[in-house]
Amino acid sequence: MNIFRLQVPQWDVFDGLVHGFLGRLGGRSQLPYASLNVSYDHGDDVQTVKHNWCDLKMALELSDVDIITANQVHGDTILKVSSGTGKRAGLGDGLMTDASNLLLGIMAADCVPLLFLEPGRRVAAAVHAGWRGTGAGIAANAVTRMTEEYRIDPSGLHVAMGPSIGPCCYEVGRDVTKQIEADWAEALRGAWRPDGAKGFLDLKAINEAQLVSVGVPRSHIVRIGPCTACNVEKFFSYRKEGKTGSQLSFIGWLL
Ligand SMILES: [Zn+2]
Numbered sequence: 545m546n547i548f549r550l551q552v553p554q555w556d557v558f559d560g561l562v563h564g565f566l567g568r569l570g571g572r573s574q575l576p577y578a579s580l581n582v583s584y585d586h587g588d589d590v591q592t593v594k595h596n597w598c599d600l601k602m603a604l605e606l607s608d609v610d611i612i613t614a615n616q617v618h619g620d621t622i623l624k625v626s627s628g629t630g631k632r633a634g635l636g637d638g639l640m641t642d643a644s645n646l647l648l649g650i651m652a653a654d655c656v657p658l659l660f661l662e663p664g665r666r667v668a669a670a671v672h673a674g675w676r677g678t679g680a681g682i683a684a685n686a687v688t689r690m691t692e693e694y695r696i697d698p699s700g701l702h703v704a705m706g707p708s709i710g711p712c713c714y715e716v717g718r719d720v721t722k723q724i725e726a727d728w729a730e731a732l733r734g735a736w737r738p739d740g741a742k743g744f745l746d747l748k749a750i751n752e753a754q755l756v757s758v759g760v761p762r763s764h765i766v767r768i769g770p771c772t773a774c775n776v777e778k779f780f781s782y783r784k785e786g787k788t789g790s791q792l793s794f795i796g797w798l799l
Pocket of ligand 1: 709710711712713714771772773774
């Protein structure tokens with residue numbers, strides 16, 4: 545079975561850029577991880593996950609390129625990756641680099657995967673934003689860290705938000721929105737539809753507002769892919785399935 549990969553059509557103009565939001569199709573894992581699970585952290589067979597990594601790199605013609613990942617912990621830490629970092633960059637939920645010939649990978653199963661690029665200095669970043677990361681402002685944090693570290697202007701950044709749980713399915717309690725409200729009340733407005741004691745949350749809308757608040761042009765922000773929970777035949781959804789795998793999103797510049 546073929547691997548399912550979404551790409552941002554507007555990014556075709558960036559020579560040397562490689563990116564993708566993968567789905568769950570085309571791997572070897574068995575249920576509940578079927579089939580292209582890339583996470584070692586949720587109980588799937590280690591050898592099978594290794595095979596999945598190998599298969600996907602082969603299918604994408606990226607066998608010679610390292611895909612650097614992080615030990616994701618639902619925080620707001622952005623790790624700086626250089627060519628000598630190794631395949632695991634450490635504890636964090638975002639990775640950034642100005643190095644070529646390596647890719648940054650982020651894993652998600654409902655949380656929002658965000659891919660960033662800046663074409664002038666060929667900077668890239670990959671970020672994982674669930675409600676905790678969103679509440680902590682990880683998307684805005686990534687922009688700030690990149691502008692400080694690589695001396696780029698946020699107006700030159702392009703960002704894509706991939707398949708994640710949508711406001712159609714993401715029911716949360718007030719405990720969740722209160723934590724987001726603490727720092728991002730304005731961003732939460734319009735992204736929250738109350739329904740009794742609970743309500744429905746639009747994580748992408750909040751992340752978009754955060755990005756705009758730190759200087760990313762709204763016209764440079766793209767949303768791609770459907771709701772993961774509405775489309776479990778193509779995407780892993782933790783909320784819908786409980787125990788499940790994670791799909792990969794990746795980005796980087798090749799020479
Ligand atoms: Zn949905």
